[in-house]
Amino acid sequence: MKLTTQEYLIIRQAVEKGARNIEDIKKIVDIVIVDDEYENEIQEVIKVVHKSKTICNCLNISLYQILKAKENGANTVEKVCETTKAGTICTRCKTLIADIIEN
Numbered sequence: 119m120k121l122t123t124q125e126y127l128i129i130r131q132a133v134e135k136g137a138r139n140i141e142d143i144k145k146i147v148d149i150v151i152v153d154d155e156y157e158n159e160i161q162e163v164i165k166v167v168h169k170s171k172t173i174c175n176c177l178n179i180s181l182y183q184i185l186k187a188k189e190n191g192a193n194t195v196e197k198v199c200e201t202t203k204a205g206t207i208c209t210r211c212k213t214l215i216a217d218i219i220e221n
């Protein structure tokens with residue numbers, strides 16, 4: 119493990135505040151990516167935090183699943199809902215999904 123405990127906590131906090139990728143984290147925190155292993159550890163922190171954030175409570179769909187759908191080409195709320203099934207019960211999460219797709 120290359121990340122120190124302090125770096126881990128700082129990066130985790132940045133992701134919890136809304137950083138979605140390493141570029142976002144770099145805007146918030148002064149980090150230097152030293153090698154692939156270091157970058158992979160940061161990616162893992164991002165993944166863990168995103169998996170723990172529920173976007174659709176009806177179906178327990180995480181931010182990670184929404185972002186994966188977006189990454190795989192679902193570029194509208196409808197496509198994300200079709201892919202993940204989020205937003206297909208009470209539909210309250212659709213506004214949040216729209217925010218995620220647009221940002």
Ligand code: FES
Binds near residue numbers: 173177208212
């Ligand atoms: S919270 Fe997503 S469908 Fe109800």
